[in-house]
Amino acid sequence: MNKAGLSYYDIVIIGGGPAGLAAAISAKESGADSILVLERDRELGGILNQCIHNGFGLHTFKEELTGPEYAARFISRFHELGIDCRLNTMVLDLKAEAPSGDEGSSNGCIKTITYSSRSEGLVQITAGAVILAMGCRERPRGALNTPGYRPAGIYTAGTAQRLVNIEGCMPGRRVVILGSGDIGLIMARRMTLEGAKVLAVAEVMPYSGGLKRNIVQCLDDYGIPLLLSHTVTEIKGKERVEAVVISEVDENRRPVPGTEKEYECDTLLLSVGLLPENELSRGAGVGISPVTSGPVVSESLETSVPGVFACGNVLHVHDLVDYVSEEAAAAGKRAAEYIKGGASAGSDTPCVPVKTGNGVRYTVPSYIHPDKAGERITLRFRVGDVYRDCAICVYLNDSRIARKKARILAPGEMQEVILSGDELRSFPDLTEIKVCIEAN
Amino acid sequence: MQNSYDIVIIGAGVSGASCARELSRYRLNILVIDKEADVCCGTSKANSAIVHSGIDCKPGTLMAKLNVRGNELMEPLSRELDFEFDRNGSLILCFDEEDRPRLQALYEQGIENGVPGLRIVESEELHRMEPNVSDDAVAAIWCPTGGIVWPFGMNIAMAENAFTNGVSFCFNTGVTGIDKEEDGYCLHVKRSKAILWTDGNTGEPLRSSLPDGEDTVRTRCVINAAGVYADQIHNMVSSHKIHITPRRGEYCLMDKGTGDIVHSTIFQLPTPKGKGILVTPTIHGNLLIGPTATDTPDKEGTCTTQEGLDTVMQKARLSVPSVPTRQIITSFAGLRAHEDGHEFLIGELQDAPLFIDCAGIESPGLTSAPAIGEMVCSIAAGLLNAEPDPSFNGTRKGIIDPKKLDADELSDLIRRDPAYAAMVCRCEMVTEGEIIDAITRPLGAHTLDGVKQRTRAGMGRCQAGFCTPKTMELLSRLLGIPMTEITKNGPDSLLLTGMTDKASSSCAAPGVSGGDNE
Missing domain, CATH: 2.60.40 (Immunoglobulin-like)
Structure with missing residues (x-):
């Protein structure tokens, strides 16, 4: 407890998905003692819980696991270490300052976190360091500004994945997928296995946004065509999707007139990119990169706000969860060192920018x-x-x-x-x- | 379903709801009927969300009169009925010195219409007021009475208030024909998954499902507030035919946080080249640009087009070059109910006694709605010799928005109902408590869009990606219907095509979906 009577933790981790779990475990193993993970869902594991396909953990565990299995290994280690977490808990606000009424606090680097949960109500806590691990969300149709009606039957691939794998619901029977991101590819296979017909995957770029192995295992193996340099140019059906029109695009990604082809379908799934979820980061004054939409970080994965670290998909969108775990472990270790050292990585030491060259x-x-x-x-x-x-x-x-x-x-x-x-x-x-x- | 009413109002949009609310002040037996699944599904749903000052209406018209009156009524009404309204003012930009006479003429027209506070501002002051407005703007008219409103909030508030004062509502019920009878009218209706709301004034409001099929409803008086269909309804009883053209307007909406690019609503001075595109903050801090104006024969033609969206973005940049079109989160189109004479047609028909038109309600219809209700009410109540109902209660409380509470109030609320601590929509920060209220309150939501329009769940930057499954689960549980019967916005807009094989073999009970997080 600090002067304002609020609970204090050395490290508060926002998000209990793969990044938050690995960060917490690593921070604990690096000697940090008081750690709290805040998770908005009803269980730890994040989006892995709906990823019931295999292919996770090849790098980390040298074996192929499903998403829930991969998460389970981290969750059991997390519990072995006796780390605290709060589930069904939504962080409403993060401030890189002591709570009001506690201005006299000797520690100038205190952070204040406000969260709400059914069991605790509205709660404010303080932390020495914060690790951002909120993950990302999917780009919606609106971001593409695709013309047409706005009927039922348009879902992002991740929403469809949740409906099928968690809720046991079928979002559609005849499906077109726009965008060849990994979730879209995975859902092409998943919908097929559930008896739906996936007519095509259209990708506006001349190359896929997903992993090669997913194109082979999720499309090629099921005879689902991948239409590169194609996009959906119209959505038909006022109440429920009835058809979509797919057109070829030129090198500037503009539809080529005369190439329109209509696909009769009841569902359009979108896999058109992921966006780091940084509302809390912005609120705390964390500098955001316009390229990644994630925080700008140093070698310590520390953001522009001292003592606030970031890892996983909130930082930049990853392809494999193994890299998320690895990156998050580094963030956890650095946060633990920050707490022990009591100072930020490097305001007083030389700093070298990493420039991006060709490509x-x-x-x-x-x-x-x-x-x-x-x-x-x-x-x-x-x-x-x-x-x-x-x-x-x-x-x-x-x-x-x-x-x-x-x-x-x-x-x-x-x-x-x-x-x-x-x-x-x-x-x-x-x-x-x-x-x-x-x-x- | 009761079969005989004093008044049937056709259309539960903003005009119909306003008429219903005003008429609920009287001892009258009233039914509002709509072919859609909810209130606010037509023109009221997709528009600029602007409370116009009344400057651009032709002097002497009913439009001019009701616009200025509606604007006056908006603020007190927003307090009585607890919907969001802000008098942010509007500016009409002039881009060319040659257009000055037109600007001056518009200003004088506003004065003639009785619009208060008008002022011509020169470039320097204009850019001080709105630094992001284009340098090309040479002057503007400042209309301090212009405002922005939450159209769903206003429409729903008026309907709810009418309902709790005893007005019945029937959705998914279309009027297919009207017969004149000796003592009133017989409406032929067709129902598909119809929902009837009654007894809102009894403390035990009743929501019931009606069987599909055709039926008749008798009434002494009809109020035709059928939006783009008002001509069809009118022409069912009158030999003086009217014609309404659906005029499509396309819009783009940008993410929250973009709304501070401008403070007031920015119009472009209409010129012979066109009427221009507006750029406005919304009441919730988004930025809205639009609309186009394209006549269409299709009364359901609310699709957007590439051409239309491109036009909107391009023309919006004339006013505000930095419009962040990369932050567009959705686009939509609405249909204005354009009557050939471009005038509100409000009144009893000469050849159909007690049949009252409320037709041709296009812009500034939203602004005028409170005044339209007032006017129609005085006509109808007069014709029916209605007696005031002393039990009328004109105030209504909306769904609690925890974001507007301070920490102590929020703590109290969560203590009383922990559902207000459970976040469902992350983008708009909408809690389970709000969604439960939206579904269970009188005249509550029974579709995904119904929840969205009452709470904003799904209106944010992820456009319902995260909250859809959870909201569907709440609808299923609270309405006692299976997940597979939940719709986006009406009987034909089913969200699911079935359950997975595994799920359908393991659970068949309504509302059981495996996703419960209690």
């Missing part, structure tokens, strides 16, 4: 304090186009220090390079780190 859309982190970089730093990024027979290159100032060959790089797959902390620290007058794609 690289963004990097996480986007700046590095070499003094705080430890042994090694994982830089994660995505490319903006498909690159064949190329190399991922890293430059310190103007000198190339790494060149990793790649047969193919696609926007649907996250990339990473590992930087040595020693190399960064020993490089004379380091002013910039750059990652780019070069021809092989």
